[in-house]
Amino acid sequence: MKSHYVEQLELGQAVKDIFILSRRNLKEKKDGTHFAVFEFTDRTGMIEGILWDNAQETVKYFKSGDFVLLNGTVNDYNGKLQIVVSSISPVDDREVDSADFLPASEENIEKVIKEIHGFVNAITDQHLKRLLELFFLDESFIMQFSRAPAAKRAHHAYLGGLAVHTRNMACLTDKLHDVYPACNSDLLMTGVLLHDIGKIHEYAYQRKLDITIKGHMLGHIIIGNDMIVEKISQIEDFPDDLKLKLLHMVIAHHGEYEWGSPKVPLFGEALLLHFIDNLDAKLEMIMHELRRNTNRERLWSDFHPLLEREIYLGE
Ligand SMILES: [Fe+2]
Ligand SMILES: [Fe+2]
Numbered sequence: 001m002k003s004h005y006v007e008q009l010e011l012g013q014a015v016k017d018i019f020i021l022s023r024r025n026l027k028e029k030k031d032g033t034h035f036a037v038f039e040f041t042d043r044t045g046m047i048e049g050i051l052w053d054n055a056q057e058t059v060k061y062f063k064s065g066d067f068v069l070l071n072g073t074v075n076d077y078n079g080k081l082q083i084v085v086s087s088i089s090p091v092d093d094r095e096v097d098s099a100d101f102l103p104a105s106e107e108n109i110e111k112v113i114k115e116i117h118g119f120v121n122a123i124t125d126q127h128l129k130r131l132l133e134l135f136f137l138d139e140s141f142i143m144q145f146s147r148a149p150a151a152k153r154a155h156h157a158y159l160g161g162l163a164v165h166t167r168n169m170a171c172l173t174d175k176l177h178d179v180y181p182a183c184n185s186d187l188l189m190t191g192v193l194l195h196d197i198g199k200i201h202e203y204a205y206q207r208k209l210d211i212t213i214k215g216h217m218l219g220h221i222i223i224g225n226d227m228i229v230e231k232i233s234q235i236e237d238f239p240d241d242l243k244l245k246l247l248h249m250v251i252a253h254h255g256e257y258e259w260g261s262p263k264v265p266l267f268g269e270a271l272l273l274h275f276i277d278n279l280d281a282k283l284e285m286i287m288h289e290l291r292r293n294t295n296r297e298r299l300w301s302d303f304h305p306l307l308e309r310e311i312y313l314g315e
Contacts, residue, residue, distance in 0.1 A: 001097060001100065002017050002018060002042060002097075002100045003017060004016075004017040005042055005043070005044040005100075006019075006040070006041070006042050006044045006045040006046060006047045007044035007045050007292065008044070009047060009074050009081055009083075010074060010081075011074055011075070011076055011081065012073070012074060013073070013074045014072075014073050015070060015071070015072050015073065015074060015083060016069070016070070016071050017069070017070060018067055018068070018069055018070070018091050018095070018096060018100070019040035019041060019042055019067075019068060019070050020040070020041045020042065020065065020066070020067055020068075020101055020208055021038060021039070021040060021062055021063075021064060021065070021066045021067075021068045021088070022039045022040065022041040022046060022064060022065070023037075023038060023039035023064055024036060024037075024038050024039075024059055024062060024063075024064060025037045025038075026055060026056060026059050033055075033056075034055045034056045035050060035051060035052050035055045036050070036051040036055035036058065036059050036085075037049070037050055038050070038051065038085065038088075040068075040070055040083065041101070042100055042101055043099070043100055043101055043102055043103040043104070044103070044292075045292055047081060047082065047083055048077075048080075048082045048083070049070070049072060049082065049083040049084070049085045050077075050082060050083070050084055050085060051084075051085040051088070052084075058087075058088065061090065062088065062090070065208065065210060066090065066091075067090075067091040067093060067095075067096050067101075068088045068089065068090065068091055069088065069089045069090075069091050070083065070085065070087075070088050071085070071086045071087045071088070071089075072084050072085040072086050072087075073086070079298075080302060098206075098208070101208055102158075102159055102205065102208065102209065103157065103158035103159065103209075104158055104159040104160060105158055105159060105160030105161060105163075105164055107160065107164055109146045109147075109160040109163055109164075110146075112146075112160070112163045112164055112167045113136075113142060113145075113146055113163060115167050115170070115171075116136060116163065116166060116167055116170060116193065117136060119170045119174065119189055119193065120132045120133065120136050120193065122189075123186050123189060123190065124186055125186040125187075125190075125242075127235060127237075127238050127239060127242060128186050128187065128190045128242070128246075129186075130235050131190065131194075131228070131231055131232060131235060131238070132190060132193060132194070134231045134234065134235070135193075135194070135197065135227075135231065136193070141200070144200040145162060145163060145197065145200055146160060146163055147159050147160065147205055148161070148162040148163075148199050148200045148203055148205055149161040149162060149199070149203055149205055149209055150162045150164075150165040150196060150199060150281075151199075151203075152203060152209050152210065152211055154281065154285070154306055155280075155281040155282075155284040155285050155288070156281075156284055157209060158209075159205060162196060162199050162200070165196065165280055165281070165284070166192070166193060166195075166196065168280045169192045169195075169276045169277060169280050170189060170192050170193060172276050172279065172280065173185070173188055173189050173192045173272075173276060174189075176188070176272065176276075180268070180272070182268070183268050183269055183272065184269055187242070187245060187246065187249070187269050188249075188269045188272055188273060190246060191246060191249035191250060191253070191269060191270070191273045192273060192276060192277075194224065194228055194246075194250060195224070195249070195250050195253045195273060195277060196220055196224065196253075196277075197220075197224045197227055197228075198218075198219070198220030198221060198222070198223030198224030198225070198226075198227065199220045199224075201214055201215065201220075201223050202214070202215030202218075202219065202220040202223060203215060219260065221250065221251055221253070221254070221260070221261075221262065224250055225247055225250055225251060228246065228247065228250065229247070245267070245269070245270075248263065248265075248266060248267075248270055249265075249269060249270040249273050251263050252264055252265040252266065252270050252273075252274065253265075253270075253273050253274050253277050254274070254277075255274035255275075255277075255278065282307065285304065285306060285307055286307070286311055289301040289304065289311040289313065290311070290313060293313050298313055299312065299313055299314050300312060300313060301313055
């Protein structure tokens, strides 16, 4: 069990504890020698670290993702906490308790899965319902779906994050039918429930949150597409046009080419899926900033690279 968590670090504090070295970067000083900038992570968050001496030599021994024993002092850099590193040394994985490093949902995930099952049961289209059952009644799928994060960093980046993100989107979808009755609510709900299932293989979430080789090479959109195609092939007479529309929705859910979407949404349900996804992801980024800053007297977050703004943290 760790005694120093990122979330609780205070200015001036001496730190000697295990962290994940989540990033390492060597930079050159004006005199030609080097210093190193690190990111240290545990289940409560991330803090930057800086090593002034012997940086080139030290960095050689570590790669991103290694567990390290960090020795240093918490300092202030431009109003932000940072660790001035005295030393880092390697740690045997067997000394590490993974519960210290994997952030987990505060919600009861079994309850979240029950809510998702409720949405599956409410589907009236028999083909779509069968397809959803092939996933959500499959125990091994549910085991992975309940544990997977929705991201490594961007949003819902914790165990159970994928299930929470999907349930939130399903709740929003459930309310949309009254406003847009012309939309096919079964199709939209199916797209929502399946849009990110590829993440169960995109991320590693056993010892630490990371992207798998498959995730790096294919990404969750392509992986999810293949998973859906495979299950549809097991359903007799699944209509071709329904299959095409559902696959398009999954493929286009990132909405814009520059956000990694192979296609932009081409009909109403696809556009709605994209915006519901975007809404839940962005709102969670804001809520995350609020949660991780509750103990610190700050009015503004650091610049958020994905939201491209500082978040107001005041009351
Ligand atoms: Fe996605
Ligand atoms: Fe998503």
